[in-house]
Amino acid sequence: MPDRSFGRAALWVGIYLLLVAAPLLALLTGDVPAGAGFWWDLSMALGFAGMAMLGVQFALTARFRRAAAPFGIDIIYYFHRYAALVALGLVLAHFLVIRIDNVAALGAIDPRQAPWYMTAGRAALVLFLIVVVTSLWRKPLRIDYDHWRLWHALLATTAFLAAVGHIEGVGHYINAPWKRVLWTAYTLSWVGLIVHVRLVKPWRMLSRPWQVTEVRPERGNAWTLALAPTGHAGLRFAPGQFGWLTLGDSPFHVREHPFSFSSDADSGRVEFTIKALGDFTRTIKDVRPGTTAYLDGPYGVFSTDRHAEAPGFVFIVGGVGSAPIMSMLRTAAARGERRPLVLICANDRWDDVIFREELDALRGRLNLKLVHVLADPPPDWEGECGWIDAALLDRHLPANRRHLDYFLCGPGPMTDAAQSGLHGLGVPIARIHFELFDMV
Amino acid sequence: MLMRATWVRIIVVASGALAILLALFFAWTQNPGTTPTHVAARAEPSLMVKSGRAVYQAQGCASCHAIAGDGNPRYPLDGVGDRRDAVALRDWTIATDAAATLLPRRAAVMKEDYRDLGSDEIEALVAYLSSLGAPARPASD
Structure with a gap:
């Protein structure tokens, strides 16, 4: 992360922590109801904390460019995924503490007998669980990406609204009118983001076909x-x-x-x-x-443009992972780039190497060392074969390897192997860049 | 693991920890030095009181009220039998007369539903509430 971005990144992290803490701080101010027992009040506070984190989840996926710029949107989605687990943990703890400490207060489970707001709370909990499970295990569950995206937004919004209803219905802690207005506005503003992402943004895109x-x-x-x-x-x-x-x-x-x-x-x-x-x-x-x-x-922040000070770049790609790298190489060639570049390009077969001829031609326009690695080489192949590992990297990286910036793009096992190989060669972790593309 | 992903984990765990710490702080400041209370033992309940307790349980009153620590502690009913007579308890139970104006609107609306109970059940419930004694103070208090 470049230094100039560090301040902005710290600012956004601070804003995130404030947004998570704000509802709890609001609970402690003004007319606070008398204590109702340590475990009871702890459970309630955990519920509010979980809701605050879940609310910010909507902001994390609203693709605000300014907020995403210092980090990269892939990491924002990674954050969204990881924060969902912590938020769900808080909401589950809210339920479990009451379930263990004071089960009578939960009343009947049957929605025909239970107050509507208790049913709303239970429904929210179940829906949040479904949202998390279908997201973490979408591929093993064989859920189509388009269907998943649609249902993810619908279920998450329904769950959140049910949880807001639960809090409104129970009414404790937000019984002061200003607190009720504040809490309702705070929570619904997150839902407003869904409207922004699903309606306002597409509507704007319509005018830019x-x-x-x-x-x-x-x-x-x-x-x-x-x-x-x-x-x-x-x-x-x-x-x-x-x-x-x-x-x-x-x-x-x-x-x-x-x-x-x-x-x-x-x-x-x-x-x-x-x-x-x-x-x-x-x-x-x-x-x-x-x-x-x-x-x-x-x-995205996966760009050579963010590392203008680098003495040279190494690109390690597998298969179609060469697409963003090709953009960097084509741009570099057009700009008359003279810094040394190394491209290690892994593919199964020689005939499958995307951009093969153009990469060869780019060697004439750039200071580019091109290394092809084939898993299934033809009989007369004299180049590298097998997989990318530390020994292969050691053979081809220049002596100033620790000072170069590395861009990795390809299948997970390949980038994992490349990373551990680079670590083994003493390349600082901050110089290794890649996108968590599975997250977006 | 990667630098950016590691940072994500640190920030998420930190925000979760911050939330839990604030929740603990809230629970602690709300309940300084609390000790559990116990309902004073009374004589063997009558048949009417027993059926009133059954109505209390069947109607899920514990989702809003606590007796001897069981149920929602926000509105405890311990000692309510000492504070109000049977007529007042009936009014508070089904939100009639003065109680209707004193109850918060949302609570009054909920309690109005209990008017649909049979008069036997309401009387049994009132008998049960009348039987509830004040919580006994812990010996050290």
Whole structure:
């Protein structure tokens, strides 16, 4: 993280902690009801704390560029995922403390006999559990990404509103009118963010449509999709960044997918290179030029532009992970970059190496050392084969390896192996950059 | 693990810890040196009182009230039989007469539902409430 960003990052972390603590601090001020027993009051406070954390969850995924800029949106989503577990833990603790200490206060479980606000609390708890379980284990549960996104937003909002209803219905602690207004406004403002993300943002995107101008086949079962702005100036991105792409669908349908830009960032061209790996990506080859698209971006901190002071860069990529790196290389070539660059490019087969010919040509325009690593090499292959490990890195990295900045992009096992290899070679952790792309 | 991801974990755990600390502080400041209370033992309850207790349990009164520490401690009923006579207890139970104006609106609305109980059940409930004695002070107090 560059120094200039550190202050801003600390500021946003401070704001987060304040937002989590604010409701609890408000409980302690003004007309506080008399104590009702240590465990009872602890349970109530844990419930409020859990709700405060869950509320901020809506802000974390609202993709506010200014707040995400110092960290990278991928890490914000990682934060969202991790914070959900802690928030759920607090809300569960709220329930369990009462369940253990004073079960009679919970009353009947049957919704026909229980007060509505107790049923709302129970429903919120169950829904939050469903939201977390379906998010952590979406892939093993074989839940389609588009369906999951839609249901995630719907269930999370319903759960949150049910929990707000539970607090309103119970009414303790917020019985002073100003506290009730404050708490209600505070909680509902989070729900307002959902309106912003699902309605306001798509509505704005409608006025900035794009059009597919070309669908170009690449090696390795990948396609490059070129877009041109329709009636607006387009967007500027830094090499290595990504955007959420909606293709042939309304932005209100929330069927968007994150992809890295692969084109030269300074050229004004907007291109994505996408490998056919999943339900959506397998349809890219069938997209017709002229198809309307919408774009939310750019996002991400995975960019050489954020490390202008680096004496050189090393790129370690696997498969279609070369897309953002290609954007960095194309941009570097166009800018006349002279710093030494190393690209270690891992693929299964020689014929699958995306951008193979262009990478070769870029060696003439950049101070670029290109190392191909093949898992399944042809019989006459004389280059590196197998997997990326410390020994391979040691063979190809220059002597000033500890001072270079490293960009890793590829399948998880490859980036894990590259990271541990680099650690073993003494590369400082702060110089190793990669995106947690599974999080977005 | 990675630097950025490690930072995330630290910040999330710190915010969770901050929340728990504030919750503990809240519970502690609200309840300085509390000791449990016990309801004074009374004579063997009558049949009417027993059926009143059954009505109390069936209606889930413990979600708003506590007796001898069981149930919602916000509105304890210990000693209510010493403080109010049967007529007043009936009014407070079903939100009639003066009680209707003294109760918070939301509580009054809930209590109005109990008017649908049979008169036998209401009388039994009142008998049970009348039987509730004041909490005994702990010996050290």
